[in-house]
Amino acid sequence: MxxxxxxxxxxxxxxxxxxxxxxxxxxxxxxxxxxxxxxxxRQADPISRDQEERLWTSDVVGHESSETLLYGVFFYNCKLFGLRGRDEHHELDISQFEVGEDDIGKFIQFVERANKTFKGGLKHRNVDHKNIKHYVTTEDSDRNLVHLYTSYIGLIGDKDGKFYKRPIPGTLKFSKQNIGVNRFENLMKEMCNKAGLEGNFTNQSRKRTCATQLYQSGLDEQQIMSRTVQRSLNGV
Structure with a gap:
């Protein structure tokens, strides 16, 4: 031309x-x-069940210190409830979580609020906000997630306010200060490096871990979409 x-x-x-x-x-x-x-x-790798076990056996996740408790609730917020973005984690409130027991058994419940993923407006008129009740099936105290969440919430001390508090290294105590939003950028990679896991672990590993393990457990795509908040089968 x-x-x-x-x-x-x-x-x-x-x-x-x-x-x-x-x-x-x-x-x-x-x-x-x-x-x-x-x-x-490279695509981000999901964390396999064997690698998840490694997080526990290497004492990166556990009950030994405030840092291992923090890593634990962060990882399982990703795996169980499909939380991914750093802003999504940063905005979490303690009141969104409930640890309890009913006729079925002991559970951890998470209720979503408006955030960057789910704003509740016209574009989300056909999308339900998350209200997930995860039942714990093991009584092993070292792996019992009800125990993990109960310990963490009990130690941070607040009934209201941000969910993530800064751990005080080498103790079972948390600062009153909230964790800054930028810390969530590399928290997954930080955990995996400490556990010696091999792979490409990034923020996207959070949602890929959730979707992969749900798929391997036999859930169909529609059920997976309800947790990962993907709006198409191609996304899943």
């Missing part, structure tokens, strides 16, 4: 005549990138 004297610039964002072209091109580039064409970006 330039050789014929036409100097149109399709990529000029101020020219609205080609806005549909630019959107189509942008969408196709994102699609190809996500499929790995011309890209060396």
């Amino acid at each position: 330039r050789e014929n004297g036409n100097t149109l610039n399709f990529m000029n964002e101020k020219d609205d005549r080609f806005i549909r072209f630019r959107r189509s091109l942008d969408a196709q580039m994102k699609f190809l990138t996500s499929k790995g064409y011309g890209s060396t970006v």
Whole structure:
């Protein structure tokens, strides 16, 4: 076109005549990138059941200190309730969690509130907010998640306020200070490095771990979507 004297610039964002072209091109580039064409970006790995066991046996997750309790509730908030983004974790409130027992057994319950993933507006009119009750099936005190959550919530001391508090190293005490949002950026990778796990563990590992282990447990895609808040089967 330039050789014929036409100097149109399709990529000029101020020219609205080609806005549909630019959107189509942008969408196709994102699609190809996500499929790995011309890209060396590695997908985040989920944490397997064996690696999860390693988190416990290496004392990265456990009841021994405030830090191991923090790692524990963080990991299981990801695995059980599908929490992923750093803002999602940062905004968690203690009042969103309940530890109890009913006719079925002991449970940990999480109730979602409005956040960046679920805003409750028009786009989410057909999406239910999470209200998940996870029943604990083992009585082993070293692996009992009810014990893990009860210990953590009891030690942070507040009935209201942010869920994550700063651990005081080498103790079973927590500071009154909340954990900053940037700390959640690398918390999963930090845990995995301490446990000596091999793999590419990033923020995305949180949701991939949740979806993978639910799938391996025999849940169908619709049930998995209700926890991971993906809105399409392709996403799952």
